[in-house]
């Protein structure tokens with residue numbers, strides 16, 4: 001059932017959520033650093049070897065399709081122990097084939113990806129903004145919820161049940177799950193240019209005068225927040241921040257903020273190296289973290305691209321290719337991997353708090369359904385052991401119960417509540 005809708009309360013709520021999206025993770029970062037060691041090790045690049053994240057999408061099977069990137073998510077959809085990748089794309093089919101659209105990529109276990117078929121229906125991915133995984137039917141595999149529309153096209157929610165183990169791929173169960181009644185159509189004229197105002201117009205005009213246009217006009221650099229990712233670069237236990245601007249008209253500076261510990265962040269965009277170098281000025285949206293090649297170092301995927309209606313109207317091009325950043329370092333990780341299965345708590349253990357290590361070496365993980373803007377980090381938690389062979393792990397489940405265990409180097413452990 002589709003019903004007309006104008007400026008709905010849901011839309012207002014969405015904007016409020018996006019507005020506070022940056023503030024809440026920052027607040028939680030501040031809160032959780034209380035018991036952590038000061039002076040976290042930040043790689044020293046004074047030597048000949050540069051400790052960096054190299055952009056490797058082209059050699060890992062994730063290259064070549066121009067897209068309007070939106071939300072992205074890592075989840076182990078086929079239960080083979082590695083993180084597979086959902087890429088939301090708000091879709092270039094207006095331009096005809098070959099166009100980018102939302103995809104699921106399957107991980108071969110080493111961080112190489114191949115496109116998956118899974119009987120996906122293109123009609124279920126029209127102007128997709130977000131996809132998020134959870135085990136909605138409690139059968140042990142992650143199912144996929146897709147959100148379409150935004151300000152791009154008519155809005156819809158699609159729930160796809162994971163039936164890979166029955167060779168049916170993902171099956172649309174939106175109607176039987178009772179979710180179709182909340183789909184709606186965007187009609188409000190205020191949606192066509194919700195960001196237009198005098199300040200932005202002045203910035204736009206200045207920007208048209210070249211990269212230094214804003215500076216020449218005395219306007220601060222364009223750093224609109226739309227995409228937002230929170231995850232742990234350098235696996236030091238201190239969560240870091242990525243901000244993408246998501247603006248169709250301009251590429252703008254990607255903002256990587258590395259957490260130095262001691263409640264301080266430092267811009268570290270220069271650590272994220274792309275041979276094309278255009279990554280430093282993009283239209284960023286979805287951002288997700290996972291250790292895709294199981295080397296003990298967290299990797300980062302950035303889903304990029306502008307807006308199709310804008311391109312149509314202005315006869316311009318704001319699509320971009322996405323980026324996968326994998327850490328290249330002389331350091332060797334000493335890590336283990338942990339997943340949680342709730343019983344009295346929810347099956348995905350959303351809300352669980354994990355502490356590992358003791359004293360000054362204690363670190364924390366939190367299991368969340370989404371992280372940042374329209375994105376979901378891997379549910380597999382990377383445990384850093386430092387110079388230890390084992391570390392104690394303490395799990396606070398959402399139900400209120402606790403679990404204590406010991407995990408060893410190289411171990412992959414699923415803990416059942």
Ligand SMILES: [Ca+2]
Pocket residue numbers: 075076077078079080081082083084107
């Ligand atoms: Ca997998």
Ligand SMILES: [Ca+2]
Pocket residue numbers: 134135136137138139140141142143162
């Ligand atoms: Ca399931």
Ligand SMILES: [Ca+2]
Pocket residue numbers: 231232233234235236237238239240259
């Ligand atoms: Ca970090």
Ligand SMILES: [Ca+2]
Pocket residue numbers: 290291292293294295296297298299326327
């Ligand atoms: Ca890795």
